[in-house]
Amino acid sequence: MLTYLLKRLITAIPTLIAISMVIFAILALAPGNPLGDLAANPAITAEVRENIRRSLGLDQPLPVRYVKWSLAFLTGNMGYSLTSRAPVSELIWQRLPVTLGILGVAYGISLSLAFPLGIFSALRRHSWLDRLISTVAFAGFSLPTFFTGLLFILLFSVRLGWFPFIYSSTLSWSDWSDLGAIVRQSILPIGVLVMFQTAVLLRFIRAAVLEELPQGYVQTARAKGLPHPRVVGVHILRNALMPVVTLVALDIPTLFTGSLVTEQVFRVPGIGSLLIDSIYRGDTPVVMAIAFIYAILVVIFNLVADILYGVIDPRVRYAD
Amino acid sequence: MTESAPLNAAVGLASTGSAPAMRRLWRDRTGALALVVLAAIVLMVWVGPLIYPVSPSEISFDRALLPPSSAHPFGTNDLGQDQLARILSGGRISLAVGVTAMAIAITLGLLVGSLAGFYGGWIDGGLMRLTDLFLSLPQLPLVLLVIYLFGEPVRRALGPEQGVFVLVVSVIGGLNWMSVARLVRAGFLSLKYRNFVQAAVALGASPWELMRDHLLPNVVGPVTVAATLAVGNAILAESTLSFLGLGFSPDVPTWGRMLFDAQNYMEAAPHVVIFPGLAIFLTVLSINTLGDTLRDVLDPQGK
Numbered sequence: 001m002l003t004y005l006l007k008r009l010i011t012a013i014p015t016l017i018a019i020s021m022v023i024f025a026i027l028a029l030a031p032g033n034p035l036g037d038l039a040a041n042p043a044i045t046a047e048v049r050e051n052i053r054r055s056l057g058l059d060q061p062l063p064v065r066y067v068k069w070s071l072a073f074l075t076g077n078m079g080y081s082l083t084s085r086a087p088v089s090e091l092i093w094q095r096l097p098v099t100l101g102i103l104g105v106a107y108g109i110s111l112s113l114a115f116p117l118g119i120f121s122a123l124r125r126h127s128w129l130d131r132l133i134s135t136v137a138f139a140g141f142s143l144p145t146f147f148t149g150l151l152f153i154l155l156f157s158v159r160l161g162w163f164p165f166i167y168s169s170t171l172s173w174s175d176w177s178d179l180g181a182i183v184r185q186s187i188l189p190i191g192v193l194v195m196f197q198t199a200v201l202l203r204f205i206r207a208a209v210l211e212e213l214p215q216g217y218v219q220t221a222r223a224k225g226l227p228h229p230r231v232v233g234v235h236i237l238r239n240a241l242m243p244v245v246t247l248v249a250l251d252i253p254t255l256f257t258g259s260l261v262t263e264q265v266f267r268v269p270g271i272g273s274l275l276i277d278s279i280y281r282g283d284t285p286v287v288m289a290i291a292f293i294y295a296i297l298v299v300i301f302n303l304v305a306d307i308l309y310g311v312i313d314p315r316v317r318y319a320d
Numbered sequence: 321m322t323e324s325a326p327l328n329a330a331v332g333l334a335s336t337g338s339a340p341a342m343r344r345l346w347r348d349r350t351g352a353l354a355l356v357v358l359a360a361i362v363l364m365v366w367v368g369p370l371i372y373p374v375s376p377s378e379i380s381f382d383r384a385l386l387p388p389s390s391a392h393p394f395g396t397n398d399l400g401q402d403q404l405a406r407i408l409s410g411g412r413i414s415l416a417v418g419v420t421a422m423a424i425a426i427t428l429g430l431l432v433g434s435l436a437g438f439y440g441g442w443i444d445g446g447l448m449r450l451t452d453l454f455l456s457l458p459q460l461p462l463v464l465l466v467i468y469l470f471g472e473p474v475r476r477a478l479g480p481e482q483g484v485f486v487l488v489v490s491v492i493g494g495l496n497w498m499s500v501a502r503l504v505r506a507g508f509l510s511l512k513y514r515n516f517v518q519a520a521v522a523l524g525a526s527p528w529e530l531m532r533d534h535l536l537p538n539v540v541g542p543v544t545v546a547a548t549l550a551v552g553n554a555i556l557a558e559s560t561l562s563f564l565g566l567g568f569s570p571d572v573p574t575w576g577r578m579l580f581d582a583q584n585y586m587e588a589a590p591h592v593v594i595f596p597g598l599a600i601f602l603t604v605l606s607i608n609t610l611g612d613t614l615r616d617v618l619d620p621q622g623k
Binding site for chain 2: 015018019022023026027030138139141142143144146147150151153154158250252253254256257260261264265275276279280287288290291294295298299302
């Protein structure tokens with residue numbers, strides 16, 4: 001298992017390097033000026049601009065710039081925001097926990113809903129309950145997250161007044177009275193993500209269980225007289241998990257798309273809304289860093305999926 | 321093609337005869353319904369502006385944020401513009417983006433997939449690594465980055481509307497070809513050592529003839545399904561961009577842009593949110609349903 005783990009870790013590194021090159025190439029190829037508003041400001045003379053360019057290292061050849069940028073990124077130096085003058089890493093560290101917290105809680109809830117519902121739906125195939133669950137799931141994953149978010153706000157905040165519809169970032173975790181408010185304001189954004197993710201997961205799980213049901217080993221287990229919960233929970237589930245993990249891994253980039261949009265709808269102060277705000281303000285260093293942070297997150301989550309794969313399926317561990 | 325029919329069933333690929341597939345699609349109730357709804361949406365967006373000749377851009381503040389009425393079936397927005405007219409004209413762009421982005425994605429996917437599947441070896445290895453790399457890119461943040469960096473220059477070069485269109489379509493298409501490439505490659509790999517292909521090789525068919533006459537026709541089924549779903553994905557992606565305020569400009573009322581503009585008026589006028597949102601939802605839902613039904617219809621083993 002340890003060698004498998006190490007191998008996976010090592011193969012993730014070239015992916016990260018390649019992605020960082022893609023992101024850097026996009027910036028380097030962009031015809032615009034990385035200095036943004038600074039370049040368009042008429043109060044700055046050409047000479048000063050040239051000096052700024054040199055001080056930022058923009059006069060050096062591309063490969064040199066790439067190596068310097070990636071080395072600096074590795075040591076946690078992501079440059080400074082053009083608008084707030086704060087280090088980019090500081091801005092990102094402030095906001096990353098919020099993004100991961102909301103995403104993590106939502107994914108946990110989605111998993112705990114999708115597994116029982118998906119398995120139930122597959123076992124009772126063609127029953128009216130299966131049809132209902134499948135239809136709702138199908139609609140759920142065709143419903144764009146931004147529209148769900150707006151509908152939730154309309155229904156639960158405007159009409160019913162149950163939850164606040166703008167996320168307040170001034171509340172602190174250490175204060176007991178604020179804790180309730182934090183939970184309350186997190187419910188809607190988490191709800192939106194849960195709805196979408198549950199729909200996606202449920203479809204994967206249902207399809208995977210349906211694949212396994214007619215297999216010979218299931219009939220054998222039943223013929224041996226094993227109790228039904230054991231056949232479903234141990235035999236079928238373990239085999240059905242493999243395709244589910246594969247599909248989930250392929251779907252990881254969508255996960256972050258959903259979280260970015262949801263943060264923007266509810267003004268959750270995570271890295272997604274920071275990215276959008278920085279784009280509006282033309283803050284290139286922050287935009288670059290966050291795009292790369294998302295790439296790192298996708299690679300890490302893919303790695304987790306790979307490791308899970310090894311845990312579930314011993315053949316994967318021993319094959320390579 | 322008589323020889324390849326049983327083979328197709330054996331590989332799980334679709335037959336190229338589109339007439340029986342079409343008939344089977346009609347017989348499926350959900351599939352037929354999805355097709356009808358989708359056709360209705362396309363028709364409305366296409367000829368709607370002729371039948372409903374209200375200007376989508378005329379501003380009049382004395383009729384701002386009116387609820388739906390007989391004069392304005394979908395109400396008006398904060399500038400007093402007619403929402404139905406805007407949905408109809410915006411739909412043209414949303415659908416055009418969906419179809420064009422799909423065409424780009426399918427072309428790229430066919431190219432990469434057939435090269436990898438046909439030639440194998442290091443070409444296959446390299447192209448599949450590239451596919452894996454693209455699959456692990458963070459899609460939306462990357463699209464946002466490209467639009468942020470390239471938006472202004474492209475807009476200046478090609479005009480505000482065409483510029484954004486070209487940019488949005490190529491970015492969305494350029495990030496969605498991977499599943500098609502994998503499908504085509506897998507199809508080619510399972511086909512290329514079969515007797516009918518080997519016979520064609522022995523008869524001296526050129527690589528291009530092999531692909532055109534023997535390999536590509538046999539992957540039409542799965543590619544059709546992927547193409548259908550790709551239109552839905554592209555429409556969603558464009559709506560997301562516009563909803564974030566980073567797609568088309570305010571005078572081009574795509575459905576996502578209408579939702580972006582509507583956010584601030586939700587309390588006073590919920591209809592400004594509901595109608596454009598429903599338009600996106602219905603379109604994507606019917607496209608996804610159609611894709612799902614096509615998958616069942618075109619894959620004889622799926623039943």
